[in-house]
Amino acid sequence: MKLLSPTISRLARMRHWRIEQWMNNPIAAQRDVLQDLVTHGQYAEMGRQYGLSKVFSIRDFKAAIPIHEYNDIKPYIEKLMAGEDNLLWNTPVKWFAKSSGTTCNKSKFIPITEESLQDGHYQASKDVLTMYYYFNPDSDLLTGKGLVVGGSHQVSLLNNDIQYGDLSAVLLQNAPVWSGWIRTPELSIALLDEWENKIEQLAQSTIEEDVTSISGVPTWTILLIKRILQITGKQTLKEVWPNLELYIHGGVSFVPYREQFKKLVGEGVRFMEIYNASEGFFAAQDSPEADGLLLLLQHGIFYEFMPVEEYGKPNPKTIGLKDVQTGKQYALVVSTNGGLWRYLVGDTMEFTTLYPFRIKVTGRLKHYMNAFGEEVMVDNADKAIAIASKKLNVVVSDYTAAPVYFSEGNNGCHEWLVEFEKDPENIAAFAYELDCALKTLNSDYEAKRHKDIALRMPLVKALPRNTFNKWLFSKGKLGGQHKVPRLSNDRKLLEEILGFAAY
Structure with a gap:
């Protein structure tokens, strides 16, 4: 199989001109995508409702269609799941990616068309492979197996012809037959939905394989790696799979997990980040040195960017690529x-x-802390946790945070619930380093912390191991793409999780 490696590498790199084409002509590429979308959409019910047949420019498009959130399109989704067609798109919808927020029990069902599979998710996956080979021409990636830590799959109860599952499950179920030759484990294990059993079967069934890559959400991948090392008695994954060269991750920030992964996988394994959501494959790391993920511009998705201060306004403004700026916060439309x-x-x-x-x-638009004007985003929190962990040589497996409001005797603060893989010797020292890091990363937080006037020192509580998993299990969200919200602007979620902590 290694004899094929140079040929595979050459073929993959030959495709790079396609990527360069839309990279070098981003505005034109997006205009072409929108034209194709409108051409299809004008024949669907929503397209007729908004007069897409009369749309001839981006300005017309934005004037014709309002911004939608899930509840706005939910009536269409319910009809589609009952078997109706031609509502949002002019080809049949037979699949839905089930994606749910962790703050309630309700699930979102995102429609998946044949076009979104072939021209979106699968085309983007090929581009990811091309970009990897472009910078790693000597790679043996496709000479072994790719271990997929995927989601679960079910058949919808509403209509036997309509199926749904986590995005990873939908992609696996619809993948071409040949992909099974370079993937592990077998589909029946990959699509198990009971995660404790799934981790065990994943570990047992893949140990003897020649695994060259792993892809999955960091939280669950770590559990799998630890089980494999426990079974084999090895110290790193490179001892189990000597040809392992790549871990593809996404779904949550990798910042708090990077150091832990480096220790678990061993030397010589590369990391590659992707941004593949139920709604579409949006971006991927195109270069090992680049800061950020390359936005995928010719994959069936037209992008708009809403300045976060516009969120909640009656007619929020959005801008296109030619008007965006670096360093500003946008909500993705x-x-x-x-x-x-x-x-x-x-x-x-x-x-x-x-x-x-x-x-x-x-x-996330709704996952931040701004109870005191501090505007702490998840990116700040992830980096601060990583900095504090490195300074004190501890390992954080999961965390969440929420405000503690002003009381008669105290001003406000942030309360952090942290599950440690490797505990700090002094929890107060961890709180101090976390606070210092946040001050460095966020000037609004630093201002509010000045002399403890608005915010006092963070309150950090170390949770017993497995607390977050117990909470996720109670919500029916253990495994797959589900994760604990990092930040909340109220205490409801934090208090719920505290209820699962058996001190």
Whole structure:
């Protein structure tokens, strides 16, 4: 199989001109995408409702269609799941990616069309491979197996012809037959939905394989790695799989996990970040040295960017690529070949470079702390946790934080619930380093902390191991793409999780 490696590498790199084409002509590429979307969408019910047949410019498009959140399109989704067609898009919708917030029990069902699979998710996956080979021409990546730590799969109870599952499950179920030759484990294990059993079967069934890459959310991948090392008695994954060369991650920030992964996997394994959501494959790391992820511009998605201060206004303004700036916070708005029209994804992001356009995800519109004007985003929190952990030589496996409001005898503060893999000798010292890091990263936080006038020192509580998993399990969200919200602007979620901590 290694004899094929140079040929595979050459073929992958030959495709790079396609990527360079839209990288070098980003505005034109996006205009072409929008034209294709409108051409399809004008024949669907929503397209007729908003008069897409009369839309001939981006300005017309934005004037015709309002910004949508999930509840705005939920009536269409329910009809689609009952078997109706031609509502959001003019080709059948037979699949839905189930994606749910962790603050309530309700799930979102994002429509997946054949176009969004082929021209979006799968095309983007090929581009990710091309970009990797472009910078690593001597790679043997495809001579072994890719271990996929995926989600679960179920058949919808509403209609036997309509199926749904986590995005990873939908992609696995629809992947071409040949992909099974370079993937592990077998589909029946990959799609198990009971995670304790799944981790065990994943570990047992893959130990003897020649695994060259792993892809999955860091939280669950770490659990799998630890189980594999426990079974084999090895210190690192490189001892188990000598040809392992790449870990592809996404779903949550990798910043708090990077050092832990380096120790677990061993020397010589590269890390590559992607931004692949239920709504579309948005971005991927195109270069090992680049700051941020390259925005994918010709994959069936038209992008708009809403300055975060516009959120909540009656007619929020959005801008296109030619007007964005680096370092500013935007909420992502997409129109897709899956039938989403000016859909507010909910993620916040900022541009790290322009031409080419690279981004980093900074958090969620509703996941931040600003109870005192401090405007702490998830990106700040992840970096601060990583800095404090490194200084004190501790390992954090998960965390969440929320404000403690002013009381008669005290001013406010932030309360952090932290589950440590390696505990600090002194929790107060960890709180101090966390505070110092946040001051360095966020000037608004630093100002509010000045002389403890608005904010006093953070309150950090170390939770017993497995507390967050117990909470996720209670919500039916253990495993896959589900994760604990990092930050909240009220105490409801934090108090819920505290209830699962058996001190």
